[in-house]
Amino acid sequence: MAAPRTRPLSPHLSIYKPTITMMMSIFHRITGAALYVGTVLLALWLVTAATNAEAFATVQWFWGSILGRLILLGYTWALVHHALGGLRHFVWDTGAGLGPERLMLSRLTLIGSLAITLGLWILGYWVR
Numbered sequence: 001m002a003a004p005r006t007r008p009l010s011p012h013l014s015i016y017k018p019t020i021t022m023m024m025s026i027f028h029r030i031t032g033a034a035l036y037v038g039t040v041l042l043a044l045w046l047v048t049a050a051t052n053a054e055a056f057a058t059v060q061w062f063w064g065s066i067l068g069r070l071i072l073l074g075y076t077w078a079l080v081h082h083a084l085g086g087l088r089h090f091v092w093d094t095g096a097g098l099g100p101e102r103l104m105l106s107r108l109t110l111i112g113s114l115a116i117t118l119g120l121w122i123l124g125y126w127v128r
Contacts, residue, residue: 020106027110028085031078038075076120081113 016022045063048055062068088105091097097105 019103020110021102024085024088024106024109028082028089031082031085034074034078035082038071038078041071041075073117073121077113077117080116080120081109084109084112084116 045056045059048059063072088097088109091105092102
């Protein structure tokens, strides 16, 4: 009788050392999922604006609260970060940026998303 064959083990997260490119890939997926939730909240705001003044006032009050503004700040960052991550992946899809510069692109995605989000919020308060 032949000995049973053992299957090779696939690498998993406990084997890999986390890198910035790995973390940005994970954040890209997380922000994509967060954008679904944020878009539902945006749709709720639009529906209340179109249908009921009292419901709109309630939703508008919530978005003006500290918690609402933190959610909006997070949504803004997720949107910008996801867009920059998509651009980074687009560059990679062309075959460019796959060498040592991939670390710089990943860092720029994080730094750029924070800077652009901060700039948008400063501009928004300035215009307001």
